[in-house]
Amino acid sequence: MIIVMAANVPQASVDRVVGEIEKMGCKAHLSRGTFRTVIGAVGEEGSIDQHHLSTLDGVEKVMPIMTPYKLASREFHEEDSVVQIGGGSVRRQLVGGKHALSIAGPCTVENHDMLWRIARHVKEGGATVLRGGAFKPRTSPYSFQGLGETALKWLRECGDELGMPICTEIMDTRQVEAVNKYADLFQIGARNMQNFDLLREVGKTQKPVLLKRGLAATVKDWLLSAEYVLSQGNRGVILCERGIKTFEDSVRYTLDITSIPVVRKLSHIPIIIDPSHAAGKRDYVCALATAGIAAGAHGTLIEVHYNPSEAQCDGPQALLPEMFREVMGQLRAIAKIMDKQFPA
Numbered sequence: 001m002i003i004v005m006a007a008n009v010p011q012a013s014v015d016r017v018v019g020e021i022e023k024m025g026c027k028a029h030l031s032r033g034t035f036r037t038v039i040g041a042v043g044e045e046g047s048i049d050q051h052h053l054s055t056l057d058g059v060e061k062v063m064p065i066m067t068p069y070k071l072a073s074r075e076f077h078e079e080d081s082v083v084q085i086g087g088g089s090v091r092r093q094l095v096g097g098k099h100a101l102s103i104a105g106p107c108t109v110e111n112h113d114m115l116w117r118i119a120r121h122v123k124e125g126g127a128t129v130l131r132g133g134a135f136k137p138r139t140s141p142y143s144f145q146g147l148g149e150t151a152l153k154w155l156r157e158c159g160d161e162l163g164m165p166i167c168t169e170i171m172d173t174r175q176v177e178a179v180n181k182y183a184d185l186f187q188i189g190a191r192n193m194q195n196f197d198l199l200r201e202v203g204k205t206q207k208p209v210l211l212k213r214g215l216a217a218t219v220k221d222w223l224l225s226a227e228y229v230l231s232q233g234n235r236g237v238i239l240c241e242r243g244i245k246t247f248e249d250s251v252r253y254t255l256d257i258t259s260i261p262v263v264r265k266l267s268h269i270p271i272i273i274d275p276s277h278a279a280g281k282r283d284y285v286c287a288l289a290t291a292g293i294a295a296g297a298h299g300t301l302i303e304v305h306y307n308p309s310e311a312q313c314d315g316p317q318a319l320l321p322e323m324f325r326e327v328m329g330q331l332r333a334i335a336k337i338m339d340k341q342f343p344a
């Protein structure tokens with residue numbers, strides 16, 4: 001249910017509505033827009049007394065939210081959400097609305113030197129958030145699984161030194177404490193999009209969450225997963241389209257460009273694209289990246305390696321540093337046409 005408050009009502013009226021929602025055993029989530037406050041009342045179906053809420057002071061209207069996801073919907077929050085990454089001692093980056101974001105780095109942290117080398121390249125190329133896997137979700141248990149906490153420490157050190165927030169994947173609830181300690185942005189990978197316990201645990205932190213789309217998930221499934229995070233009080237969700245399984249086998253996955261306008265219509269949450277994992281081949285990454293920004297995405301996540309043939313994982317899709325620099329120039333130009341801006 002959403003409770004739309006009249007314009008410029010006193011805080012006391014908002015507090016009263018929140019109190020009444022809590023008395024019904026539900027949670028109240030506030031969405032403050034430019035002109036009015038909207039309160040989302042979320043709880044078990046049938047537990048909300050719509051009539052009672054509509055009689056309270058300052059309430060303009062009370063309406064059910066028609067979509068199965070509530071806090072993720074545009075009905076709850078009309079304007080685009082802007083999510084902050086970093087801040088405090090780490091340089092702050094914004095994504096959503098007019099703010100575009102470029103996340104880049106290696107698939108996985110292989111060693112100290114390679115991380116530093118790639119980090120310098122992607123920073124030079126225009127990335128503002130550094131990514132690198134410490135815990136890797138590999139199809140084979142015999143493939144490189146990541147360096148774990150050692151990689152997290154190196155990522156933190158490198159991010160601090162270069163002034164870049166860092167993003168890394170978390171696969172399990174047991175990793176929340178360590179990843180929360182070192183990273184600025186949790187990445188939930190495609191294979192864990194419906195790991196509901198993990199979604200709830202990261203939702204309990206106040207750190208932003210990059211939620212990739214599952215390999216075979218519909219947009220509705222994906223927004224319901226975002227709802228798990230939001231329902232715990234964490235407003236920092238960023239969606240990432242990374243391609244889905246289709247019958248097409250000339251690429252690794254099919255980047256679903258359509259999901260960008262669909263998500264933007266249904267939801268206020270920023271959406272970025274990952275052309276690297278979708279394509280699986282370096283030759284196609286730039287075309288997909290530019291298409292994604294042209295379709296309205298709020299940024300990109302791109303894998304880069306200076307020596308892809310020796311990479312521990314995902315070498316074939318890694319852009320060479322000069323390719324990354326070049327595509328960032330194109331992305332900047334397209335973003336401008338789309339009324340968005342990558343940070344200088």
Ligand code: PEP
Nearest residue numbers: 107189190191212242277
């Ligand atoms: C990754 O970002 O390295 C990764 C494994 O991505 P995905 O979950 O999209 O496959």
Ligand code: MN
Nearest residue numbers: 107303313314
């Ligand atoms: Mn990868």
